Amino acid sequence: MTTSLSNAYKDTNIHLNNIIPLDFGSVLQLPESHVWTDDDDSGQDRRGRVRTCLVRADAAASPPVIDLRAPDSAGLAGEACRRWGVFQVTNHEVPRDLVEDVEAHARRLFQLPADRKLRALRASNGVTGYGVARISPFFPKSMWHEGFTIMGSAMEHAKLLWPHHYQEFCDAMDKYQKKMKALAYKILLVILKALGVDEEDHDKLASSFLYQSDGALQLNSYPSCPNPSRAIGLAPHTDSLLLTILHQNDTDGLQIMQEGVGWVPIRPTPGALVVNIGDLMHILSNATFHNMYHRVVPNKTSHRFTMAYFYGPPADSVLAPLPKLPGPPRFRAITVKEYIGIKNKHLEKALSFIQT
Ligand SMILES: C=C1C[C@]23C[C@H]1CC[C@H]2[C@@]12CCC[C@@](C)(C(=O)O1)[C@H]2[C@@H]3C(=O)O
Ligand SMILES: O=C(O)CCC(=O)C(=O)O
Numbered sequence: 642m643t644t645s646l647s648n649a650y651k652d653t654n655i656h657l658n659n660i661i662p663l664d665f666g667s668v669l670q671l672p673e674s675h676v677w678t679d680d681d682d683s684g685q686d687r688r689g690r691v692r693t694c695l696v697r698a699d700a701a702a703s704p705p706v707i708d709l710r711a712p713d714s715a716g717l718a719g720e721a722c723r724r725w726g727v728f729q730v731t732n733h734e735v736p737r738d739l740v741e742d743v744e745a746h747a748r749r750l751f752q753l754p755a756d757r758k759l760r761a762l763r764a765s766n767g768v769t770g771y772g773v774a775r776i777s778p779f780f781p782k783s784m785w786h787e788g789f790t791i792m793g794s795a796m797e798h799a800k801l802l803w804p805h806h807y808q809e810f811c812d813a814m815d816k817y818q819k820k821m822k823a824l825a826y827k828i829l830l831v832i833l834k835a836l837g838v839d840e841e842d843h844d845k846l847a848s849s850f851l852y853q854s855d856g857a858l859q860l861n862s863y864p865s866c867p868n869p870s871r872a873i874g875l876a877p878h879t880d881s882l883l884l885t886i887l888h889q890n891d892t893d894g895l896q897i898m899q900e901g902v903g904w905v906p907i908r909p910t911p912g913a914l915v916v917n918i919g920d921l922m923h924i925l926s927n928a929t930f931h932n933m934y935h936r937v938v939p940n941k942t943s944h945r946f947t948m949a950y951f952y953g954p955p956a957d958s959v960l961a962p963l964p965k966l967p968g969p970p971r972f973r974a975i976t977v978k979e980y981i982g983i984k985n986k987h988l989e990k991a992l993s994f995i996q997t
């Protein structure tokens with residue numbers, strides 16, 4: 642990511658006073674600090690309830706799996722973005738070996754002893770390194786989760802974890818971020834096409850900074866949990882940037898909120914990657930594309946590992962609903978940096994601050 646986008650996060654000055662994840666290997670019972678009730682997960686918005694309204698997987702329709710080589714991929718992606726804000730992709734050309742290698746590195750990282758991981762703890766005003774999710778301060782209870790955030794080179798923190806054997810980890814993360822960036826760009830074009838932006842428009846498009854987007858990589862770990870029905874892996878949220886590309890191992894946990902229906906699981910599909918719409922794409926699409934509200938629940942017996950790649954324009958870019966879209970603009974123009982600042986203060990209420 643451009644230095645300026647990581648600075649955009651640094652400058653917002655959210656100081657996490659409890660930045661240290663639980664030492665999951667050392668606990669046999671769910672500690673009180675991690676017991677969630679129906680009132681704890683709503684943040685500032687009551688759409689998400691901990692255990693209520695979970696939809697049976699077979700009782701609801703679910704977001705499509707789209708073959709990126711199919712001629713109608715843009716049409717299908719557009720439909721999925723309008724209805725769900727998420728779809729899965731196959732034929733994405735990210736080698737399976739690479740995905741598995743990065744997953745194995747993530748596993749190795751999170752299985753390090755707690756004191757070792759703490760050497761790479763994210764600084765209190767920092768963005769990268771080991772720690773709890775950034776959204777943690779908005780919720781009264783702790784999450785059954787630990788994360789590791791990378792922007793560009795992972796060297797600084799990897800050296801602290803493995804003083805002599807950091808190179809392999811860094812190489813794998815570099816390679817994966819490059820592949821993710823190329824894929825995110827390809828998906829951005831597909832999505833823009835679905836919004837009516839054709840290749841001829843690209844040059845004219847005032848928002849050509851979109852094509853200078855870059856990313857951050859987040860490794861997530863959700864250990865098996867002694868009492869999963871009372872815990873939350875990752876509290877309900879929307880992702881902030883344009884789009885997110887997620888790999889999940891074979892352990893269930895991701896759920897999306899479908900208005901009027903409830904929490905719908907997004908099951909791991911071998912070889913497929915999950916693509917979801919973030920707040921900035923919701924703004925760009927003039928609210929026609931859904932910014933997916935989602936959460937993760939932990940599992941009793943198996944350990945969930947995921948890698949999420951967040952893709953967004955440089956911090957100083959100005960974003961507004963695409964002028965081509967019908968209807969009056971629903972949001973005012975805003976810089977990426979300003980939006981991140983509002984989001985870090987107001988979480989899910991952020992969009993309401995820029996509604997026209
Ligand atoms: C580039 C990003 C995107 C971030 C912030 C920054 C680094 C880490 C990302 C996450 C990862 C976990 C969920 C989330 C909601 C969080 O708490 O940190 C994400 C957030 C966002 O999409 O806002
Ligand atoms: O780990 C997952 O399944 C989802 C992760 C996520 O939502 C995030 O990192 O923003």
Ligand SMILES: [Fe+2]
Nearest residue numbers: 878879880935
């Ligand atoms: Fe997310």
